[in-house]
Amino acid sequence: MKARAVMVLGTTSGAGKSWLATALCRWYARRGLKVAPFKAQNMSNNARVVPGPDGAMGEIGSAQYFQALAARTRPDVRMNPVLLKPEHDTTSQVVVLGHVRADLALVPWRSRSELLWPFAREALGSLMQENDVVVIEGAGSPAEINLHASDYVNMRTAREANAACVLVTDIDRGGAFAHLFGTYHLLPLDERALIRGFVLNKFRGDAALLAPGPQTLQQLTGVPTLAVLPMWRGHGLPEEDGVFDDSSVGSGTGLTIAIVAYPRISNLDEFQPLRHCAGVRLRWTRTPADLAGATWIVLPGSKHTSGDLAWLREQGLAAEIARHVAAGGRVIGLCGGLQMLGSEMIDPDGIDGKSRGLSLLPLRTRFEAAKLVRHTRARFCVATDPWSSLDGVSFDGYEIRHGRTELATEAADTFVALRNASGDAIGWQRGSVLGLYVHGMFESAEVMRALFGTASRTLNEVFDGLADFIDVHFTPDALLDLIGGTKNHLS
Numbered sequence: 001m002k003a004r005a006v007m008v009l010g011t012t013s014g015a016g017k018s019w020l021a022t023a024l025c026r027w028y029a030r031r032g033l034k035v036a037p038f039k040a041q042n043m044s045n046n047a048r049v050v051p052g053p054d055g056a057m058g059e060i061g062s063a064q065y066f067q068a069l070a071a072r073t074r075p076d077v078r079m080n081p082v083l084l085k086p087e088h089d090t091t092s093q094v095v096v097l098g099h100v101r102a103d104l105a106l107v108p109w110r111s112r113s114e115l116l117w118p119f120a121r122e123a124l125g126s127l128m129q130e131n132d133v134v135v136i137e138g139a140g141s142p143a144e145i146n147l148h149a150s151d152y153v154n155m156r157t158a159r160e161a162n163a164a165c166v167l168v169t170d171i172d173r174g175g176a177f178a179h180l181f182g183t184y185h186l187l188p189l190d191e192r193a194l195i196r197g198f199v200l201n202k203f204r205g206d207a208a209l210l211a212p213g214p215q216t217l218q219q220l221t222g223v224p225t226l227a228v229l230p231m232w233r234g235h236g237l238p239e240e241d242g243v244f245d246d247s248s249v250g251s252g253t254g255l256t257i258a259i260v261a262y263p264r265i266s267n268l269d270e271f272q273p274l275r276h277c278a279g280v281r282l283r284w285t286r287t288p289a290d291l292a293g294a295t296w297i298v299l300p301g302s303k304h305t306s307g308d309l310a311w312l313r314e315q316g317l318a319a320e321i322a323r324h325v326a327a328g329g330r331v332i333g334l335c336g337g338l339q340m341l342g343s344e345m346i347d348p349d350g351i352d353g354k355s356r357g358l359s360l361l362p363l364r365t366r367f368e369a370a371k372l373v374r375h376t377r378a379r380f381c382v383a384t385d386p387w388s389s390l391d392g393v394s395f396d397g398y399e400i401r402h403g404r405t406e407l408a409t410e411a412a413d414t415f416v417a418l419r420n421a422s423g424d425a426i427g428w429q430r431g432s433v434l435g436l437y438v439h440g441m442f443e444s445a446e447v448m449r450a451l452f453g454t455a456s457r458t459l460n461e462v463f464d465g466l467a468d469f470i471d472v473h474f475t476p477d478a479l480l481d482l483i484g485g486t487k488n489h490l491s
Contacts, residue, residue, distance in 0.1 A: 058098015
C-alpha cells in the first residue's frame with residue numbers, strides 16, 4: 001500500500017471524530033500531499049450525491065463528502081463504501097458503493113458485517129494505492145466488547161491499513177481519563193499497539209489544570225496526549241448526526257426559522273449556513289409551543305415520510321402549521337417535506353407508506369422502487385411574493401428520493417417555482433408555501449443573498465479554520481510524526 005493511514009477513533013459517539021478527521025484532511029492537503037478520507041461504514045440519514053465506479057451517481061455520508069472537499073479531492077463512493085440509513089428503530093436501508101442493496105437489509109447484523117467487509121476492504125485498498133495519506137474515521141467506540149468480533153469499521157480497518165490511530169474523547173462530558181484508559185485496555189494487545197496518541201476535545205478552562213492527568217495516563221498506557229482542544233462551537237462544520245440543539249449564533253431577532261425535527265429527519269446538514277446567518281435565529285421544533293413566534297417553518301427531508309407525517313399529526317404540529325399558513329406565515333418543504341405538503345402519497349410497492357398529506361400544495365406523490373440520485377442545477381422561477389426575491393436565482397444542489405411528484409389538480413394559485421436544467425418542474429409555490437425537491441439551496445451564496453442579503457462563510461474558509469485550529473493545539477510535529485514525515489520532507 002502506498003499511502004500512510006491516520007485514523008481517528010473515539011471513546012464514544014459525539015466525541016469529535018468527524019470534525020477532527022475533516023481538519024486532518026485539510027491540514028495534510030495544505031502540505032501538498034494527496035489525501036483521501038475513508039469510513040468503512042457510516043450510519044446516518046445525512047447523505048450526499050457523488051460518482052460511483054460505474055459512472056452512475058451514488059450516496060455517501062455527508063461527513064465523508066465534506067472530508068473529501070477538505071482534502072481537495074473529488075468525493076466518490078469508495079470513501080464511504082457502506083452507508084446505513086435508519087428507517088425505523090431496528091431497520092435501516094443498506095447502501096453499498098452508493099447503491100441500495102435491499103437483499104443485504106434482510107441479513108442479521110453480525111452476519112451482514114462479514115458480507116460487507118470485503119466491499120470496504122477493497123475500497124480502502126484502492127484509496128491507499130492512489131494517495132499519499134488516507135484519513136480514516138472510526139465509528140462509536142472501538143472497545144464495544146459485545147460487537148468487537150463483527151466490528152469492521154474500527155480496529156479491523158485500522159489493522160488492514162496499519163493506521164496510526166488517535167483516540168479522541170469529549171472531556172466536557174466528564175470522566176475523560178477513565179474513558180481513554182478503559183478504551184485502551186479493552187483492546188487486544190496488537191490493537192493497542194496502533195494507538196499513537198490521545199486527544200482531549202471540548203475542554204473549557206486552563207489546560208494547565210489538567211496536570212498530572214495526561215502524564216499519569218501516559219505512565220499507565222505508554223500513550224502520550226497529543227492535543228487538548230478547547231471547546232469550539234462556531235467552527236462552521238455541519239453536525240454529522242442528530243440536530244444541533246445548542247443556540248443559534250445568528251445575530252438579531254427579526255427572523256426566526258423553525259425547522260421541524262421529526263424522528264427520521266434527513267439531510268439536516270444543509271441548514272448549517274442558517275445557523276451562522278446574521279439576523280436569523282434557528283430553532284429546532286418538536287412541539288406546537290416551539291412554533292410560537294416563528295417567521296418561517298421548514299419541513300426538512302425525511303427517511304420515512306409517511307411515518308414522520310403521522311408523528312407530525314400526533315404532536316399537534318400539523319394543525320399549527322396550517323394556522324401559520326392561514327395567517328400568511330412562510331413554509332418551506334424540502335424533499336420529504338415537499339411530499340408532506342401535498343394532498344396525498346401513494347405507495348403501490350411498499351417503499352414508504354400510503355398517507356394523506358397536509359394539503360397545503362395540490363400535489364400527488366408516488367413512491368417508486370428505483371431511487372433517484374443525482375446532482376441538479378436548479379433555477380427559481382418564482383414570480384409572486386413572499387418568495388419573489390428568489391426569481392431567476394440558480395444554484396447547484398442534489399436529489400435523493402423515491403418519490404415522484406406532480407400536480408394532483410390544476411390550481412390557479414399554484415405555480416412551478418423551480419426547474420432543473422432540462423426544464424422539469426421540481427418545485428411548486430402556493431402563496432407563502434414553497435415545496436422543493438432539491439437539497440442544498442442554503443449552501444448557495446446567491447440564494448442566501450437573495451433571501452437574507454448576506455452569505456455565510458465558504459466551506460474553504462471553514463476547512464482552513466479547522467486546519468489552523470489543530471495546527472495550534474497539537475504538540476509540535478505530532479501530525480507529521482503520525483505519517484512518519486518530517487518538516488523538511490513534507491513542507
